[in-house]
Amino acid sequence: MSISGTTDISGTTAQPVQLWTRDLGSCLHGTLATALIHDGHDPVTVLGAPWEFRRHPGAWSSEEYFFFAEPDSLAKRLALFHPFESAWHRSGGDGLDDLREALAAGVLPIAAVDNFYLPFRPAFHDVHAAHLLVVYRITDTEVYVSDAQPPAFQGAIPIADFLASWGSLNPPDDADVFFSASPSGRRWLRTRMAGPAPEPDLDWVGHVLRENVARYRQESTAQTQTGVMGLRHYLDQLCALTPGTDAASEALSELYVISWNIQAQTGLHAEFLRTQSTKWRIRELAEAAAGVDAVAHGWTAVRMTGAHARVWERHRPDELRRHSTELVRRLEVALDQLELAADALSRHT
């Protein structure tokens, strides 16, 4: 599982690619990380450097891999400090030739699929759910896919299964109210590092920390809720909804979906800080990492309280309010810790 991918000239990636996942992560970070590793980049540095909160009301889709990126590309928004780019493509016909072409060019295509048709997923022939996986080889009869999300799988599946999953309408499914009702539509994501990666020296790490803090502390706009202010406003709106209503159900579904990858990014940023702390022997970075991790864990409380209300009708608006308040409090503390860490970095440069 730790073999970096290589590409042969016949249009297929001959070697397995590297599976990558984290406990708070989804298929979004996992697949992008596999693509980054394939191209020689460290996913914790690239995807773990940025940390932010952004929400555009109404702009979300019921997919495990949703992340509000506009006006940037998905990869660009998830890798704000690197020239990482992505573009969605939609293939016609069976579309496999497009994926073969990408593989021949050394690109690992990331396909939007429905778990219902994937023999290795727990949801196989049971639950419809939108998901991403990496395609790394195609033969006349099989498609080789890589999926790091538990239970991790890497290997061949019949072309018919892949096409059914890749072209699925992913109909609404009561067994998954969060990630069904989003057609796969033969979509696939092409990523590339569009320029040289920055040198991850102390100056760069300090720049990353100050940019993230500044973004969290800037004023939220009317259209897009951003930063501490935007998060507070969003959670206030969420907690004000009447439990059990259609509007509340819709909002709780959105909460679960949009916050998955916000939480994933938070956990990854903490890992980035810990890595930098070890590398540069700056304790303030490790302390900031603990603060950022506490925010990630605060998201668990908000997300799961909301999810249990949505799925099991366990409505506890008082708990949701308390966890929301705590999440924002932890965020404020973490930002202070990041400022301390940035100051410590300045003293080392």
Add this chain to the structure above:
Amino acid sequence: MSQVAGNSVLTANEPGPRVHRLPAAASAPEFRLIGIDDLLNNRATTSVSDLDSGRLNAWGNSFPAEELPTPGALIEVAGIPFTWANAHAKGDNVRCEGQVIDIPPGQYDWIYLLAASERRSEDTIWAHYEDGHADRLRVGVSDFLDGTPAFGELTAFRTSRMHYPHHVQERLPTTMWLTRVGMPRRGIARSLRLPRLVAMHVFALTLVTGIDVRRAEGAAI
């Protein structure tokens, strides 16, 4: 995990539904195994005959009961003894909703938990003391699915499969954690309040009093 030898003492006249005290020499820590049967409010383990009863998470997943201790068993995990709850149709664990657990009044150093979480969670256990102090104790429990000990816990149980509402998923391990929480105050604790966090599940709880405290209290060497 192993079964504890039958030398525990079921103590009468102590708060809580059932408390086992394991007497020890002053050169060893003392354990109080706290029964939580009366607080069981959630099904996190199932058998193949009732898969759809699982409520460990929002997806209705659950631990395979056959890979966990039998109800009521005295067990030991990494040297810490526990009483495994007497599961019933409505519950086999305490989903944390701020429940209060009365404990035998005493000085304790550690709260040991067998616990699991729906994703990583971090919250507060309140320790209430005889003199009116209430201490906020941080508790962290890692994700039951991923298996990464984010808070430095030990693995208590690692199953080979996971239960879904409609099927058993082989080769998808789940983890229950051995978690501990420090109680630094030198005071007489009388009760604990569990976190108010639906993601966190407690399956067993044992209090530990360390050697130094026991000697300070006059335990014979």
